[in-house]
Amino acid sequence: MCGILFSISDTRPENSPLWNSLEALNTKRGPDAQQTHVITIQDQQAQLYLRFFSSVLHLRGDHVVPQPMTPATGDVLSWNGEIFGGLEITLGENDTEVLVRRLAGISPTDTSEKAVLDILTQIEGPFAFVFWQAHTNRLWFGRDCLGRRSLLWARSKSLTNKSFMLSSVGPSSASSDSGSDNVVWEEVPADGLYCIQMEDIETETTDESVFGHPIRHFSWVQQENSGPNTLPLPFPLINRYVPKDLSVDTREGEPVVDGEMETAIEEFTLVLSESVRRRVADVPSLGPIEACARVAILFSGGLDCITLAALAHQHLPHCEPIDLLNVAFENPRREQALQKPKKKIAPERIWNFVEINVPYPEAMSHKQRIIELMYPLDTVMDLSIAMAFWFASRGEGTIDDNGNTKPYHSRSRVLLSGLGADEQLGGYSRHKDAFRRGGWDKVIEETQMDVDRISTRNLGRDDRIMSDHGKEVRFPFLSTDVVNWLCRCPIYIKMDLRYERGIGEKLLLRNVARRLGLSEASKNWKRAIQFGAKTAKMTDSSRSEKGQHKLS
The missing domain is CATH 3.40.50.620 (HUPs)
Structure with missing residues (x-):
């Protein structure tokens, strides 16, 4: 279990009552380790600051692994999840370390979204995450297909104070500025995974963009409905077969175990x-x-x-x-x-x-x-x-x-x-x-x-x-x-x-x-x-x- 807190801003990130409150709430989720990591990127309009904070509750492996994880590739991973299958993890191994190695191991020449999605869709287990892929300038985030872990987002509709935040838990009433600047906190839908391509720029800011960068959505769908920008659900529609001799009358006693x-x-x-x-x-x-x-x-x-x-x-x-x-x-x-x-x-x-x-x-x-x-x-x-x-x-x-x-x-x-x-x-x-x-x-x-x-x-x-x-x-x-x-x-x-x-x-x-x-x-x-x-x-x-x- 981990706490995830993330923001994108066009001003140097300083402590604020809202950030401090969210950091404290996320620390309660992960009392064993906490740390912050900030990276700076330059887009066509402004210099942007990506601020990551994670807390860790040690539940896997033989040692505490602080987050966010920052491999030499320049990637950044905040992971709140458990990998119970799909990726090979030996007894005593930390699943976050395994996942970050797999993601950081994607070839720098591979700029397709598929490379990241192929890894994430293999995972059997609950998760919410934020992942910065340095060589493609993409920010990934989302929840598993059953929504078993919390992740909230806050987006400002104000053109004078654009903002974007992700957090495992929402703000307290004492620190919340959610009534100002039209900021609304909502649960990130568990209907897919999301990607912000920080190199693309739209002409105007919309609810589906962050500082002009579009938010792409890859939807979970049944295998037979797969197409562009879709991810295969790991289970089918329920079996509709019923034998014709099963009547709808009321039965007494208990069913026979055949x-x-x-x-x-x-x-x-x-x-x-x-x-x-x-x-x-x-x-x-x-x-x-x-x-x-x-x-x-x-x-x-x-x-x-x-x-x-x-x-x-x-x-x-x-x-x-x-x-x-x-x-x-x-x-x-x-x-x-x-x-x-x-x-x-x-x-x-x-x-x-x-x-x-x-x-x-x-x-x-x-x-x-x-x-x-x-x-x-x-x-x-x-x-x-x-x-x-x-x-x-x-x-x-x-x-x-x-x-x-x-x-x-x-x-x-x-x-x-x-x-x-x-x-x-x-x-x-x-x-x-x-x-x-x-x-x-x-x-x-x-x-x-x-x-x-x-x-x-x-x-x-x-x-x-x-x-x-x-x-x-x-x-x-x-x-x-x-x-x-x-x-x-x-x-x-x-x-x-x-x-x-x-x-x-x-x-x-x-x-x-x-x-x-x-x-x-x-x-x-x-x-x-x-x-x-x-x-x-x-x-x-x-x-x-x-x-x-x-x-x-």
Whole structure:
């Protein structure tokens, strides 16, 4: 995890309240190393200053690698991401060092955009980045195709004070000048990668240019729709095949596990397990391995997170603990989920079930901080979810110690989240509603829509919220390898919404959970985090306000 801050200006970059505030916020994302690098370029109109600041949270390799990285080629890389596949990285190697070597290794005679894009599109993993390629005078930036890392941009429409900034997190209200000079902060769309060719000049400044230099956009598209200025998505449209004998009547009992389902269970378990393995391997320890959990799971007691816990158990040494972070606001309901997996699947491991019970006054004392971190998102629903994630990722709560309750602060820097399972496996009530309205065809359309809009949902917000504590959230269900496999899997294998709640939705994952020994968890159904954690009652909103309403 890293914090990225970047600006282009036509005056010598000096410290400003806005820059200093953003630098401090990005430092919280990466407390292990910070540095600034400035380069100067001369274009046809003026001398421009490119200012890079990066902070680093050390999570890969055997040493801290400060950023931005500045190889001898004159290139500059600020990288906030994880390379879990696509480029070869050995155990103990730092992925940022590998990436900068690949980018700096592009021949100085190769001035095509394709050379950079070929490297970036190979990467399996979440990322946001800013990259200056010196020999082509190009500035590259963007986010991965699922939008798993935050990156905001601010562009001024004022002709007297042109500006351009990129940041992992937005400005606080105390330092923001976003109301002046028509500066607007927005999330960089995760619909492609962007390039500013600093040698090209347009005749007038527009929203699609920076100091007259056009911003080029390379769009993520399905392979069959590829063309100029497009990038291939690493997964196809979802499989629309449904056998003709699958009627739309309501079924009782539980579906029979036939040979086709047996194969799917085995294959999906392997691909999801590999996704978890890549996300828990090689995480540095902050203390003795037997005492300090390196990995924590955002733990509601539901199907998705319990399955991730069982798979993480397979890939981490049994001598080290795993933290299960469970947040509740006001009148918390004690969960007994810890005792079930400990007795049935992993009695040899220490599971720290961290009860994070947040009193109303404490929630209100951090409310404004959370609102500023989730910016530019600003709805009642955003705040409900953001509050749950902020307190959960902080990791301050209590654990049971042989029948005694004692304070506990999780130091785990890597958090696993089950986000992405409901979207792809029919976990929401609207999937059931779609099936009632139009059968298999309608639920296929609903699921395709969910996959299509993952990149425009709220992963950037979640990244900004949880990284405020120097933590990195990882999403095994959103590995592009997992998404690719699930898109190819027939819909009736992933879900069978002819069956009642707790059986038909997320059918495939329920079967995987049973094979992992999680028979009780396999019967759980979806409850949104803002209701399970009770933050829906903690945002100080009136009863008339709905989730989509703007915060007052």
